[in-house]
Amino acid sequence: MTVYLRQVAAIVRKDLLLEVRTGERLAAMGALTVLVAVLFHFAIDQGLVRMQLLAAGLIWMTILFGGMLGMGRTFEMEREQGAIQGLLTSPVPLDGIYLAKVVSNFILVTLIEVVALAAYWLFFGFNYGNDPLLLAGVLGVATLGFVAVTTLFSAISAQTNMGQTLLPILIFPLLVPVVIFGVTATGRIFASRPVQEVEGSLYLLAAFTVVALTAGTILFRYVVEE
Amino acid sequence: MPATAAASRAGPPVLEAASLVRDYGPVRAVNHVSFRLGAGEFLSVFGPNGAGKTSLLRLLAGGLRPTSGEVRVSGIPLTVGDRAARARIGILSHLSFLYGRLTARENLRFYGRLHGLGDLDSRVPDRLADVGLERYADSPVDTLSRGTVQRLAVARALLHDPGIVLLDEPYTGLDAYAGAMLQELLSALKDGGRTVVMVTHNLGRGLELADRVAIQVRGSFVFEAERADLDAAGLERSYRRAVEGRA
Numbered sequence: 001m002t003v004y005l006r007q008v009a010a011i012v013r014k015d016l017l018l019e020v021r022t023g024e025r026l027a028a029m030g031a032l033t034v035l036v037a038v039l040f041h042f043a044i045d046q047g048l049v050r051m052q053l054l055a056a057g058l059i060w061m062t063i064l065f066g067g068m069l070g071m072g073r074t075f076e077m078e079r080e081q082g083a084i085q086g087l088l089t090s091p092v093p094l095d096g097i098y099l100a101k102v103v104s105n106f107i108l109v110t111l112i113e114v115v116a117l118a119a120y121w122l123f124f125g126f127n128y129g130n131d132p133l134l135l136a137g138v139l140g141v142a143t144l145g146f147v148a149v150t151t152l153f154s155a156i157s158a159q160t161n162m163g164q165t166l167l168p169i170l171i172f173p174l175l176v177p178v179v180i181f182g183v184t185a186t187g188r189i190f191a192s193r194p195v196q197e198v199e200g201s202l203y204l205l206a207a208f209t210v211v212a213l214t215a216g217t218i219l220f221r222y223v224v225e226e
Numbered sequence: 227m228p229a230t231a232a233a234s235r236a237g238p239p240v241l242e243a244a245s246l247v248r249d250y251g252p253v254r255a256v257n258h259v260s261f262r263l264g265a266g267e268f269l270s271v272f273g274p275n276g277a278g279k280t281s282l283l284r285l286l287a288g289g290l291r292p293t294s295g296e297v298r299v300s301g302i303p304l305t306v307g308d309r310a311a312r313a314r315i316g317i318l319s320h321l322s323f324l325y326g327r328l329t330a331r332e333n334l335r336f337y338g339r340l341h342g343l344g345d346l347d348s349r350v351p352d353r354l355a356d357v358g359l360e361r362y363a364d365s366p367v368d369t370l371s372r373g374t375v376q377r378l379a380v381a382r383a384l385l386h387d388p389g390i391v392l393l394d395e396p397y398t399g400l401d402a403y404a405g406a407m408l409q410e411l412l413s414a415l416k417d418g419g420r421t422v423v424m425v426t427h428n429l430g431r432g433l434e435l436a437d438r439v440a441i442q443v444r445g446s447f448v449f450e451a452e453r454a455d456l457d458a459a460g461l462e463r464s465y466r467r468a469v470e471g472r473a
Contacts, residue, residue, distance in 0.1 A: 003342045010339035014325070014332075021327040082321030086382075089289045089317055090340040091309040225306055226290050 007092040011100035016107065018077055025070035029112045033066035037119035046124075055126045056187035060179060062116045064146070067109045071150040072167045074101055075158040088224060098151065098220035102213070105147040113139055129189040138189060138202055142182040145209035149174050152216040155223045177208045237264045238301070240421040241286065241390050246295040248281050248445075255281040257445030258295070263438075265389070268415070268422040270432035272461075273442035274469050279425035282442065283394045286423060287317050299390065313341060316388035320398035322379040326368035330359060330378050333367060334385055341386040353381040357411060373404025380411050391415055393424035397431060409434070433461050441468045 019026055040058055044051065078084035087097055120126045128135060150171055157167040185201035239262035248256040255278040263269055273279050284290035286297055288304045288311060297304040299311045317323075324333045331350055338346040354360050357377040367375060376396065383391060393412065397405050409431055415422050416435065425442075426432045433439060439456060441449040441464065448468045456464075 006342065007340055010336055014328070014336050017332070018325060018327055077325070080326060081324055082319060083323050083325055085284075085289060085317070085319065085321070086323030086337065087340070089287045089312060089315070090337070091312045091342065092340050093309060221306075226284075 004093065004096055008096050008100045008103065011087070011092070011097060012104045012107075015077070015100070015104035019104075019108065025073055026108060026111065029066045029070040029108065030115050032069050033062055033112050033116050034119050036062045036065060037116065037123050041123040051124045052127060052190070055120065055124070055128075055190050056183045059116055059120055059126075060183050060186065062120075063109070063113055063143075064175065064179070066112050066116065067143075067146060068150065068168055068171070070108055070112070071105055071147065071154050072157065074105060074151055074154040079158070084224075094221040094224060095217045097224075098155075098216055101151045101155075102144075102147050102216070105151050106144055109143050109147055110140075113143065127190060129192045131189055131192070131195070134195060134198060135186065135189045138182065138185045138198065138205065141202065141205045141209055142178050142185075145205060145212045146175060146178050148209060148212035148216045149178075152220060152223065155220060159223075177204070181205045181208070239263060239298070240265050240267075240300055241423070242298040242301075243282075243286065244296050244298065246282070246285055246297065247293045248278070248285055248290060249293045250281075254278075254445050256285060256292075259442070259445070259447050260295075261440065261447070261450075263421045263423070265421055266416070266419045268424070268435055268437045269440065270436035270438075271423065271425045271440045271442050271447075272427070272429060272432055272465055273425070274427075277442045278445040279442055280394055281445075283317075283392050283423065283425050287315055287392050288312055313386060314389050316383040316386065316391045317394070318379055318383040318391065318396050319394040320396060322367070322375050323382065324367045324375065324379060327366060329364050329366055330354060330370070330381075331363045333378070334382060337382050337385055343386060349385065353385055354378075356384075357381045371404075372399050373401065373407065376400060376404065376408055377411065380408070384415075389420060391420050391422045393422065393426070395426055396424070397426060397428050405431070429461055429465060430458060433458055441465055443468050443471075 075084065078087060117128065153167055153171045157170065160166055181201040181204045185198050185205065188197050241263045243259050243261050246256050246259045247254065259282060261269065271279055271282065281290060285292050288306055288308055291306045299314060302311070304311045328336065334350045334353060335346050338350060343349060351360065354363050357380050359374065359378055359381065362370060362374060367378065370378065396408060396412065400408060413435055424432060424435065433453070436453045438453060439451055439461065440447045449464050
C-alpha cells in the first residue's frame with residue numbers, strides 16, 4: 001500500500017511540477033474564470049436582477065467551464081515523447097495512474113474555485129454565507145465528483161482526433177447531478193440556511209462522487225488498455 | 227538453427243512468446259510469433275515498416291493485450307498490468323518517454339519513484355554517469371540534443387536494473403556519432419546477463435549486437451537464424467528475399 005501511495009504521489013508531484021513550470025492549464029483556466037465573471041458583470045443588469053440569488057449558479061457554471069478547459073488537457077502532457085507509454089508500462093497499477101490524475105486535477109480545480117470566488121466577490125460583492133467550513137466541504141465533494149468524471153473522459157477523448165471538442169459533449173450530461181446538487185447546496189449556504197437544509201444535497205453529491213470515483217477506477221484500464 | 231530450437235542452449239527461458247497474435251480490427255499486426263530467449267540472449271528483429279515489430283514489442287512489454295497466445299516471463303504468463311513482471315522489464319523506444327520541462331535528474335527520479343526504488347540519491351547520479359551525462363543532470367530535457375536525450379532514455383530504461391530490455395527502433399533520428407554512442411551503450415547490455423529484444427530497420431547495427439536474428443513481415447517471423455550462421459551480406463540477402471517474397 002505504501003509503495004502504491006508513493007507511486008500515486010510521484011505522479012501528482014510530477015504533474016504539479018510541470019504545471020508550475022509551464023502554467024499552461026492553470027493560466028487558461030484562471031483567465032477563462034475571470035473573463036466569465038467579467039462578462040456576467042456586464043451582461044446582467046444588476047439594477048433589475050438580485051445577483052445574490054444567482055450567485056451559486058453563476059459560480060458553478062464558471063467553475064465547470066473553467067475546469068473543463070484544463071481537464072481536457074490532462075493527458076496532453078503525457079503524449080509528448082510517448083511518456084504515456086512510460087507510465088502504462090511502469091509497475092504503477094492503472095487505477096493508481098487514474099487516481100493520481102484525479103488528485104492533481106482536484107488541486108488545480110480547487111485553485112480555480114478560489115479564483116472564481118474572489119472574482120465574483122470583487123465584481124458582484126457576493127455574500128458567501130457564514131459557514132466557510134461547510135462551503136469548503138460542499139465544494140470539495142462536488143469538485144471530486146467533477147474531476148473523477150472529467151479525468152476518465154479526458155482519457156477517452158485524448159485517444160480521438162476530436163478530443164477537445166468531444167469532451168464537453170460527452171461530459172456535460174453526466175455532470176447534471178453536480179450542477180443540481182452543487183448549486184442547491186451552495187445556494188443554501190450562501191443564504192446562511194441551517195445545515196439540515198444542506199445535508200440532503202451534500203449526501204447526494206457524496207454518493208455521486210463515490211460512484212464516479214469507483215467507476216473511474218474500474219473503467220480507466222479499459223480506456224487506456226489496447 | 228531456428229531460434230526456438232536454440233532456447234535450451236541458453237538455459238531456462240527468461241522471455242517467451244507463445245504463438246502471439248494481435249489484431250487491430252481486420253488487420254493482423256502480429257501473426258503467431260513464437261520464440262524463447264534465455265538469460266543474456268540478444269534477439270534482433272528486423273522488418274519493413276508496418277511489419278508489426280512495435281506491436282510485438284508492446285505485447286512483450288505487457289502494454290498491449292494479445293488477441294491470442296501469451297508472453298511468459300520466467301515461465302509465468304504476463305498479463306497486462308502485471309506489476310511484478312513490469313518491474314523486470316526496461317523499455318527503450320525512439321520516443322524517450324521523458325518530460326521536456328523536467329531536468330534529466332527529475333525525470334530519472336520520477337521513474338525511480340514509479341519503480342519504488344529507495345536509493346535514488348545514489349542511483350540517479352550513477353546512471354547519469356553510466357551514460358556520460360553528469361553535467362546535464364540539471365538541464366531541462368527540452369534543451370538537450372536528440373542524441374543526448376536518447377542516452378538519457380537509456381539511463382531511464384536501465385534505472386531499475388531490469389533483467390529484460392526491449393528496444394524499439396532506438397536509432398531513429400540519431401546522427402552517425404550519436405548512433406555510435408548508443409551502440410556502445412547497448413553493447414554493454416550484453417555483459418550483464420540481460421535478455422534483450424531489439425526491433426530495428428538498421429540491419430548493420432542490429433546484427434552487430436545480436437545473438438539471434440529474426441525477420442518479421444506482415445506480422446509473422448519469416449526468417450530466424452543464429453548470429454553465428456549469418457554475415458551481413460547473408461542477412462541482407464535474406465531480408466530482401468523475405469520482404470520481396472511477401473510484398
